[in-house]
Amino acid sequence: MTLISATDTTLAYRLEGVTRTYRQRDRQVQALASIDLDIAAGDFVTIQGPTGGGKSTLLQMLGALDRPTAGTVMLGDLDIARASAAELARLRAHEIGFVFQGFNLIPTLTAAENVDMGLEPLGLDRPERLRRIADALVRVGLADRHDHRPSELSGGQQQRVAIARAIAKQPRVLLADEPTGNLDERMRDEILDVLEQLNTEGLTLVVVTHDSAVARRARRRLRLAGGRVTDITRG
Ligand code: ADP
Ligand code: MG
Numbered sequence: 001m002t003l004i005s006a007t008d009t010t011l012a013y014r015l016e017g018v019t020r021t022y023r024q025r026d027r028q029v030q031a032l033a034s035i036d037l038d039i040a041a042g043d044f045v046t047i048q049g050p051t052g053g054g055k056s057t058l059l060q061m062l063g064a065l066d067r068p069t070a071g072t073v074m075l076g077d078l079d080i081a082r083a084s085a086a087e088l089a090r091l092r093a094h095e096i097g098f099v100f101q102g103f104n105l106i107p108t109l110t111a112a113e114n115v116d117m118g119l120e121p122l123g124l125d126r127p128e129r130l131r132r133i134a135d136a137l138v139r140v141g142l143a144d145r146h147d148h149r150p151s152e153l154s155g156g157q158q159q160r161v162a163i164a165r166a167i168a169k170q171p172r173v174l175l176a177d178e179p180t181g182n183l184d185e186r187m188r189d190e191i192l193d194v195l196e197q198l199n200t201e202g203l204t205l206v207v208v209t210h211d212s213a214v215a216r217r218a219r220r221r222l223r224l225a226g227g228r229v230t231d232i233t234r235g
Pocket of ligand 1: 051
């Protein structure tokens with residue numbers, strides 16, 4: 001039996017006044033302009049909006065890949081804006097799963113070995129690693145594809161391996177930048193089914209997408225333009 005912990009009902013993220021300015025020669029580009037945003041634990045949020053609107057910058061903040069110029073990015077009770085580089089690395093290794101448009105699998109490794117890559121920083125013993133790999137591949141519907149290399153898998157299956165790699169570490173949140181951008185409709189729906197199932201099991205999802213079919217599955221849809229949140233809709 002699993003006990004419901006206090007954190008299950010609290011926030012995954014709380015962003016206050018998050019601003020990110022890039023300096024380009026003598027010009028300042030404000031990629032994010034004082035964003036205030038709460039993301040509840042267990043939410044499924046999509047981020048849409050025009051190119052240059054700040055979507056990737058926001059995802060980098062949530063993923064502890066970058067720090068804001070001003071403001072706070074609380075993940076649980078840790079402020080990503082003020083955490084040390086070592087703390088950010090630990091967050092990325094243990095608490096945050098990433099999925100990218102291009103899958104980013106290692107072509108010479110099997111599905112199981114690719115998933116194992118995500119576990120490397122955790123220092124688990126071999127039986128626990130094998131258990132996590134098997135469990136993650138089951139959860140994405142690839143229990144029978146352990147020994148296949150990326151070239152022996154469809155695009156949708158490759159993205160499911162990438163999702164397995166991201167969830168094997170049992171992260172607090174899963175962040176995805178255009179996860180279905182390289183896939184046809186059928187494979188997109190395959191990925192959406194997997195993401196929806198993971199969300200039903202309690203995983204917090206934040207997905208950047210251009211595809212309104214992806215956004216329709218979300219609990220909350222966010223629009224970003226000019227570095228500002230211009231719209232929030234409940235799904
Ligand atoms: P989106 O993902 O919505 O297309 P981005 O977050 O990538 O938008 O970019 C937001 C704005 O910040 C754009 O004007 C972009 O040119 C600028 N920008 C993003 N990254 C950098 C960077 N590393 N250096 C300078 N400007 C950047
Ligand atoms: Mg982008």
